[in-house]
Amino acid sequence: MDVDKRLEELKSRLKIRPIEWLEDGRVRWLDVRLIPWEEVYRETRDYRRLAQAIRDMEIRGAPAIGVAAAFGMALAAYHSRASTVEELLAELEKAAEVLRDTRPTAYNLFWAIDRVLRAAREAARSASSPSEVKDAVVLEAKKIMLEDIEANMAMGRIGAKLVQDGDRILTHCNTGALATAGYGTALGVIRAAVEEGKEVHVIATETRPLLQGARLTVWELVKEGIDVTLITDNMVGYVMSKGLVDKVFVGADRITVDGYVANKIGTYTIAVVAHRHGIPFYVVAPTSTIDPNLRGPGIPIEERSPDEVRTVLGKLVITVPEVKVYNPAFDVTPPELVTAIITEEGIAVRPFEVSIPRMLESKRKRVEGKEG
Amino acid sequence: MDVDKRLEELKSRLKIRPIEWLEDGRVRWLDVRLIPWEEVYRETRDYRRLAQAIRDMEIRGAPAIGVAAAFGMALAAYHSRASTVEELLAELEKAAEVLRDTRPTAYNLFWAIDRVLRAAREAARSASSPSEVKDAVVLEAKKIMLEDIEANMAMGRIGAKLVQDGDRILTHCNTGALATAGYGTALGVIRAAVEEGKEVHVIATETRPLLQGARLTVWELVKEGIDVTLITDNMVGYVMSKGLVDKVFVGADRITVDGYVANKIGTYTIAVVAHRHGIPFYVVAPTSTIDPNLRGPGIPIEERSPDEVRTVLGKLVITVPEVKVYNPAFDVTPPELVTAIITEEGIAVRPFEVSIPRMLESKRKRVEGKEG
Numbered sequence: 001m002d003v004d005k006r007l008e009e010l011k012s013r014l015k016i017r018p019i020e021w022l023e024d025g026r027v028r029w030l031d032v033r034l035i036p037w038e039e040v041y042r043e044t045r046d047y048r049r050l051a052q053a054i055r056d057m058e059i060r061g062a063p064a065i066g067v068a069a070a071f072g073m074a075l076a077a078y079h080s081r082a083s084t085v086e087e088l089l090a091e092l093e094k095a096a097e098v099l100r101d102t103r104p105t106a107y108n109l110f111w112a113i114d115r116v117l118r119a120a121r122e123a124a125r126s127a128s129s130p131s132e133v134k135d136a137v138v139l140e141a142k143k144i145m146l147e148d149i150e151a152n153m154a155m156g157r158i159g160a161k162l163v164q165d166g167d168r169i170l171t172h173c174n175t176g177a178l179a180t181a182g183y184g185t186a187l188g189v190i191r192a193a194v195e196e197g198k199e200v201h202v203i204a205t206e207t208r209p210l211l212q213g214a215r216l217t218v219w220e221l222v223k224e225g226i227d228v229t230l231i232t233d234n235m236v237g238y239v240m241s242k243g244l245v246d247k248v249f250v251g252a253d254r255i256t257v258d259g260y261v262a263n264k265i266g267t268y269t270i271a272v273v274a275h276r277h278g279i280p281f282y283v284v285a286p287t288s289t290i291d292p293n294l295r296g297p298g299i300p301i302e303e304r305s306p307d308e309v310r311t312v313l314g315k316l317v318i319t320v321p322e323v324k325v326y327n328p329a330f331d332v333t334p335p336e337l338v339t340a341i342i343t344e345e346g347i348a349v350r351p352f353e354v355s356i357p358r359m360l361e362s363k364r365k366r367v368e369g370k371e372g
Numbered sequence: 373m374d375v376d377k378r379l380e381e382l383k384s385r386l387k388i389r390p391i392e393w394l395e396d397g398r399v400r401w402l403d404v405r406l407i408p409w410e411e412v413y414r415e416t417r418d419y420r421r422l423a424q425a426i427r428d429m430e431i432r433g434a435p436a437i438g439v440a441a442a443f444g445m446a447l448a449a450y451h452s453r454a455s456t457v458e459e460l461l462a463e464l465e466k467a468a469e470v471l472r473d474t475r476p477t478a479y480n481l482f483w484a485i486d487r488v489l490r491a492a493r494e495a496a497r498s499a500s501s502p503s504e505v506k507d508a509v510v511l512e513a514k515k516i517m518l519e520d521i522e523a524n525m526a527m528g529r530i531g532a533k534l535v536q537d538g539d540r541i542l543t544h545c546n547t548g549a550l551a552t553a554g555y556g557t558a559l560g561v562i563r564a565a566v567e568e569g570k571e572v573h574v575i576a577t578e579t580r581p582l583l584q585g586a587r588l589t590v591w592e593l594v595k596e597g598i599d600v601t602l603i604t605d606n607m608v609g610y611v612m613s614k615g616l617v618d619k620v621f622v623g624a625d626r627i628t629v630d631g632y633v634a635n636k637i638g639t640y641t642i643a644v645v646a647h648r649h650g651i652p653f654y655v656v657a658p659t660s661t662i663d664p665n666l667r668g669p670g671i672p673i674e675e676r677s678p679d680e681v682r683t684v685l686g687k688l689v690i691t692v693p694e695v696k697v698y699n700p701a702f703d704v705t706p707p708e709l710v711t712a713i714i715t716e717e718g719i720a721v722r723p724f725e726v727s728i729p730r731m732l733e734s735k736r737k738r739v740e741g742k743e744g
Contacts, residue, residue, distance in 0.1 A: 036692050203698075206681070206690070208580065208604035214682075214691040222692045229696040232580040232681055233606035234638025238703040241640060266606025268613060273644050309578070309604055310586075312684045318578070319586040320408050320594045324601040326575075331610040 003142050010149045015224065016177035019059060019067055021142060025078040027071045031058040032178050032212075033313075036219040045079055047072040047095050054102040054109075057210065061179020062253045062289055063148050066108030070141035072099045073116040077137035080130065088130040092120050092137070104300045105262055105330045107254035107291045116140050145181045151286040151344035152183035156192030159249070159284055159342040163193035163200060167246045170203040170239065170274075173264035174216035175251035175284065185284040186249040187220065189342065194226055202228040203239055207264060209308040209327065233266050240277045248274050252285035252341075254299050257292055257360075259335030259352025262299040265328055271337040280339040287343045287363050290356060302329040375514050382521045387596065388549035391431060391439055393514060397450040399443045403430040404550050404584075405685075408591040417451055419444040419467050426474040426481075429582065433551020434625040434661050435520050438480030442513035444471045445488040449509035452502065460502040464492050464509070476672045477634055477702045479626035479663045488512050517553045523658040523716035524555035528564030531621070531656055531714040535565035535572060539618045542575040542611065542646075545636035546588035547623035547656065557656040558621040559592065561714065566598055574600040575611055579636060581680040581699065605638050612649045620646050624657035624713075626671050629664055629732075631707030631724025634671040637700055643709040652711040659715045659735050662728060674701040 011017060019029040027050055028043045042058065044050055050072040053059050059068045076095035082088035096113045103109060116137055123136030163169070169190060173179075176187030184191055193200050202221055207213035214230055221228040231239060239245055248270060254262040261267070261283050274281045291299075306325035311317050341348040341356070345363050348355035383389060391401040399422055400415045414430065416422055422444040425431050431440045448467035454460035468485045475481060488509055495508030535541070541562060545551075548559030556563055565572050574593055579585035586602055593600040603611060611617055620642060626634040633639070633655050646653045663671075678697035683689050713720040713728070717735050720727035 208606060211690050218691045218695045222695060229698055230681055230691055231698050233604065234580060234641055235698060235700065237641030237644055238637060238700050239698065241703065265610060269606055269609030269641060269645055272609055272648050273641055276644050309602055312688055312690070316684055316688045318583050318684070319590045319602055323590045323594060326601055326603050326607060326611065328607065328610050331613065
């Protein structure tokens, strides 16, 4: 497989390119903090700057974070002045540490970094010079991006089967092009259903504190002409009780092997209300979001700055400035509230402790088959 | 009973005076839209201006709306140039129409207007001049304010029995001094519990779109030194799942005789999550919020301007300006999710279709006994 060729081909099908590797050793990304007001692309050659972009949420969404971290590793390799393979590996370990220390919940971050490190070590075994390892690292990062787009498109096709013509779908946060390498997870399913000619009506929650729903999801959907209605987060109960929602599709930041789903704060509340109203609740995420080492609800949850709650986007103070605040960025939805989990490998249903490991195993076999 | 004397006495015990009748025929109110940034009091002699203040939410909260509407009627009477009693009654009917046409959900609005009209008609039967009717109208409006403060304090005492030392109480929107004639419904219970020496920790939801929780509830509680932590509306599920909430206390804008509760948008969602976690869900409202003519969930729900959702308080645009929006100001919580309803008459529990009519009957007897 020619990774570059395939990547170019896929990228040409994307309407939005949130992150890219440039061949002279730069990474370019869309600063999503400025959407919908401005479309500003930023560039760097420094993996530390990219780590900062992840921490400050210039780049956000678990799959996009994974791709960005992989490119961070690629930047560290590309610009390394190490004279030996061992020195390069040590530098990469250091870069991995800096990149891991950005956001604690998104599993794709750790998955992508580990995968690039494995590729580096693998290459190091037979490498005669650092440059061979560098090439392997950059290639692996590109593969991660390529696979993310492919996985997104596959999830779209698979998930779209669950969407009926005329469905009114509630979604939370942003799970679209701006959360991935370019197509979307939950929003990818909606995109795919629309591409198949189905009529879909989206209800998007604004998603306080950082308003990814109001800013990003609405921006993406309006851009593509997909019908969308914006609500505040506390209207979820109202729209469900009024019969205005047929299905819920959300993304995930980390999924345990037994089906606990960490996702943007507010997801659990939506799942509880959907459950009361018998509304199917679907989670869409690539297998790279599944943490194979974790069971149960104890997913590490990032607590962010109180000023995100005391203000709106740092632009408007909305309360008494010294008030105490909780600001967990994620919550955990237990498996009994999840109707199904859609990955690029298929649709997993309960009991997830059976279906998820089976899915991971089938992926492992498929990848080994391809490589072997 | 000397209404003026009693009112002065009660007012002296209030830390915040959101609305007042001034003896030269003016009404003064705190424009709560500007809290917490500025404390601006406005005045008028024109009931139409007061109707506008209700519509634009310079005055909000069902009990405060009721008192403001009563004072609107008092302004119409006080400044009337009618030369006959009949002419005055016709003018009052006209004012009632204008005032009723401000906000459709808060039952206190209709209750207060009807009560003032009844007092006017009653006075008209024996009046020899319009001025006697005018006096009766102004007196009735003052009584409504007086009774609101008394009812609030009574609810506080009654509800405080449900609060244990150390309780962590979640509340929604603002139900304090800024929502009533000056003490509070749900926040009145918290205030009373604190006055009794109990330690109470409040979790306040910010309450989008107009942020009454972040702006008003936090402001009131910080001012009085009551412990408060602010969350976004979508964190309700998180804090409940983490065991951080012992009880929920909310207000109401209209309660049916069978216990359906219309309250600020988001209340139903909170009730559903509280129910899942076995957290008691209490509604605190004066009997003037109970609509004796309505059963079931079909309470009229006000739909407000989409720009309330597309912006934050008109100050910051947060989405694509042309996006469609739902903006219901209230939702309806069904009786099965309500643990108890606290009024000035006592605590009503399920079945509400028995306990609520009994409460209204006991109030009727008490009032008749007092008057007879």
